[in-house]
Amino acid sequence: METIKIAHLYPDLLNLYGDRGNLICLQKRLNWYGFACHIIPVELGEDIDFSTLDMVFMGGGSDREQNLVYRDLFRQADALWVEIEEGMPLLAICGSYQLLGRYYESIDGKMMYGLSFFDFYTEGEEKRLIGNIILETEVTGEKKTVVGFENHGGRTYFNDDTLKPFGKVLRGYGNNGQDKTEGISYKNLIGTYLHGPLLPKNPAIADFFIQAILKRKGLELKGELDDRIENFAHEQVKRMLLGT
Amino acid sequence: MLRKIIAIMLGKIVWFILKILGRQATVLPGRVARLIDRDILKKLSRNISEEIIVITGTNGKTTTSNMLAGILKEKGYRIVHNQAGANMLTGITTAFIKETDIKGRKKHHYAILETDEANVPLLLNEVKPRMILITNFFRDQLDRYGELDHTVRLIKESIKGKSLELVLNADDPMVAHLASDTGATAWYYGFSDTDYDSLESRESREGRYCIFCGHEISYRRYHYAQLGSFFCPKCGYHNPEPHFTGYDLSLQGGISLRINDLKITSSYQGFYNAYNILAAVAAAKLLGIENEVIEQAIKKYLPPSGRMETFIINGKPAVLVLVKNPTGLNQTLHTLQYDKRSKDVFFALNDNAADGRDVSWIWDADVEMINDINYKMVICSGKRSGDIAVRMKYAGVDSERIIIRTLLKEGIEEALRSEGETAYILSTYTALFACRDILQELQTSASAGEKGSKSLSAV
Numbered sequence: 001m002e003t004i005k006i007a008h009l010y011p012d013l014l015n016l017y018g019d020r021g022n023l024i025c026l027q028k029r030l031n032w033y034g035f036a037c038h039i040i041p042v043e044l045g046e047d048i049d050f051s052t053l054d055m056v057f058m059g060g061g062s063d064r065e066q067n068l069v070y071r072d073l074f075r076q077a078d079a080l081w082v083e084i085e086e087g088m089p090l091l092a093i094c095g096s097y098q099l100l101g102r103y104y105e106s107i108d109g110k111m112m113y114g115l116s117f118f119d120f121y122t123e124g125e126e127k128r129l130i131g132n133i134i135l136e137t138e139v140t141g142e143k144k145t146v147v148g149f150e151n152h153g154g155r156t157y158f159n160d161d162t163l164k165p166f167g168k169v170l171r172g173y174g175n176n177g178q179d180k181t182e183g184i185s186y187k188n189l190i191g192t193y194l195h196g197p198l199l200p201k202n203p204a205i206a207d208f209f210i211q212a213i214l215k216r217k218g219l220e221l222k223g224e225l226d227d228r229i230e231n232f233a234h235e236q237v238k239r240m241l242l243g244t
Numbered sequence: 245m246l247r248k249i250i251a252i253m254l255g256k257i258v259w260f261i262l263k264i265l266g267r268q269a270t271v272l273p274g275r276v277a278r279l280i281d282r283d284i285l286k287k288l289s290r291n292i293s294e295e296i297i298v299i300t301g302t303n304g305k306t307t308t309s310n311m312l313a314g315i316l317k318e319k320g321y322r323i324v325h326n327q328a329g330a331n332m333l334t335g336i337t338t339a340f341i342k343e344t345d346i347k348g349r350k351k352h353h354y355a356i357l358e359t360d361e362a363n364v365p366l367l368l369n370e371v372k373p374r375m376i377l378i379t380n381f382f383r384d385q386l387d388r389y390g391e392l393d394h395t396v397r398l399i400k401e402s403i404k405g406k407s408l409e410l411v412l413n414a415d416d417p418m419v420a421h422l423a424s425d426t427g428a429t430a431w432y433y434g435f436s437d438t439d440y441d442s443l444e445s446r447e448s449r450e451g452r453y454c455i456f457c458g459h460e461i462s463y464r465r466y467h468y469a470q471l472g473s474f475f476c477p478k479c480g481y482h483n484p485e486p487h488f489t490g491y492d493l494s495l496q497g498g499i500s501l502r503i504n505d506l507k508i509t510s511s512y513q514g515f516y517n518a519y520n521i522l523a524a525v526a527a528a529k530l531l532g533i534e535n536e537v538i539e540q541a542i543k544k545y546l547p548p549s550g551r552m553e554t555f556i557i558n559g560k561p562a563v564l565v566l567v568k569n570p571t572g573l574n575q576t577l578h579t580l581q582y583d584k585r586s587k588d589v590f591f592a593l594n595d596n597a598a599d600g601r602d603v604s605w606i607w608d609a610d611v612e613m614i615n616d617i618n619y620k621m622v623i624c625s626g627k628r629s630g631d632i633a634v635r636m637k638y639a640g641v642d643s644e645r646i647i648i649r650t651l652l653k654e655g656i657e658e659a660l661r662s663e664g665e666t667a668y669i670l671s672t673y674t675a676l677f678a679c680r681d682i683l684q685e686l687q688t689s690a691s692a693g694e695k696g697s698k699s700l701s702a703v
Binding site for chain 2: 068
């Protein structure tokens with residue numbers, strides 16, 4: 001059986017609001033599709049050989065933790081970018097998403113630098129943006145709704161207007177509560193504010209990553225999973241938010 | 245003076261009207277009274293002749309304060325004690341309004357005030373407790389208060405410079421440091437090694453990093469979650485020596501343990517309740533209560549609603565359990581492992597404000613433990629029935645054994661119909677009382693039906 005390797009970056013520092021559920025979801029679905037899946041936890045100070053990985057996952061964290069992560073990841077950023085450019089799937093949630101941009105300036109004026117993979121920045125504000133959220137995305141090639149829960153003090157703004165958001169906000173706040181954009185998508189990378197966790201209730205997005213992983217390895221995705229329970233949960237939130 | 249009397253009078257009237265209407269009168273009377281006299285709580289709290297004790301923390305504050313209240317009542321003291329769930333300033337004010345006389349002069353010996361972590365600084369502005377007891381700081385209600393670090397810092401700042409005693413959990417690295425730099429007197433309670441410890445924690449933990457130097461905390465052993473025998477390899481922060489030590493713990497069919505020279509038995513279950521008992525006993529000892537009174541009071545104390553209350557419906561036991569955060573859910577699943585009978589598990593997940601709007605906490609719990617509890621069916625209910633069903637599926641429950649019944653009554657009936665020997669009815673806060681009512685009603689009608697059929701066969 002083919003083994004898929006997913007790195008979980010800094011699981012002790014970056015795991016808020018059930019974000020580890022994304023990995024549980026990917027692992028189970030890969031198993032159900034007939035692949036083994038090995039989750040590799042990476043701690044501070046460890047060197048990562050990104051070229052041996054099939055996917056990278058990073059969850060949310062508090063400010064203090066973001067700073068620790070930045071310092072550690074910065075020294076390996078170039079190698080990571082090479083893989084992203086070559087289509088390695090990466091999912092970054094909330095604090096980790098902010099880390100992909102230029103900087104995050106907290107409410108008390110503290111500057112936290114980002115990896116500058118993309119030309120966007122984040123500014124903290126007093127009022128946190130909290131609640132259920134629903135988006136419409138086309139990352140899978142067709143229009144799909146995505147449901148989740150957001151909880152962030154930071155507002156993210158794109159400097160570079162060629163950057164593509166992950167989705168368009170139907171209900172909720174998204175990147176900054178103003179321009180209806182949410183997250184970022186670039187090749188097989190998604191950065192997003194969505195907790196929930198994101199993947200279990202949005203099996204289409206989980207399978208987007210799985211497809212990308214397999215394609216890169218020259219493997220094929222066969223068969224279909226029974227997603228009735230996942231879709232029920234998705235629709236339940238969707239109904240609550242859109243009232244349809 | 246007049247203002248105070250009007251505030252009390254109106255508060256009492258509101259309380260009385262709500263009671264007549266059959267509503268919960270836990271918050272509104274206090275809110276009304278505070279609108280009329282902003283200092284009403286400050287004034288009424290001066291009627292406490294002995295001490296005011298504040299109890300806070302993430303888990304266990306209700307059980308701990310109920311037990312402490314039970315001990316003080318056993319001793320014959322009159323106390324003011326706010327209701328579970330009504331633990332903001334308005335709820336605490338309500339408790340005083342309810343207990344006082346119309347002139348607001350009636351004396352009580354003790355006040356036991358259970359309050360949310362983030363509410364402690366506000367409460368300290370209005371009342372002067374002798375003692376603050378902290379149970380633990382776990383990940384909970386994050387969506388209301390931001391991250392845990394922040395809350396802990398706020399509490400610490402509000403304590404600074406006040407002359408009070410802290411009763412602290414020595415086994416929780418997020419709690420044990422709280423007295424440092426505050427000038428407060430600290431008393432510690434904790435467990436020595438128990439048979440239930442593990443060397444590896446499976447559960448998601450808070451406070452893995454040292455509060456003083458930021459280095460990762462190491463553990464010699466875990467009692468549960470982040471509670472255990474810990475030390476920081478870098479700066480040396482470690483469990484303080486407890487003044488009240490729990491040992492000889494047994495969790496078979498209830499709880500028994502020794503605390504210093506006391507022998508305690510209780511019909512509560514689970515390690516987390518052993519901590520609640522330990523905390524309540526520590527506080528009672530500090531208040532000078534005799535061993536025999538404490539032992540007697542805890543023995544008599546039965547779990548209230550939502551804390552493992554059992555109903556019997558057509559011969560099938562159904563146990564009602566409140567779950568509200570990952571640690572609580574982990575503890576419940578642990579406890580279910582001790583019960584070897586086959587079981588149906590019902591889980592009502594709501595996302596109202598009192599439950600926490602964010603239901604992602606179910607992914608921080610080790611729901612995978614469900615595979616070790618001998619379950620037959622898992623019934624998913626409540627406003628977020630879909631979310632709990634997905635969690636169960638990804639924890640390894642076969643889809644064929646997951647039933648979604650969003651309506652509570654249908655779900656509970658399904659759980660009782662299924663073939664397990666016993667049913668566990670898990671519920672988040674806002675579904676708890678509805679679940680309890682349903683179980684009560686089913687129990688009553690089932691036993692009436694039984695009697696009816698018996699008398700019929702006699703004819």
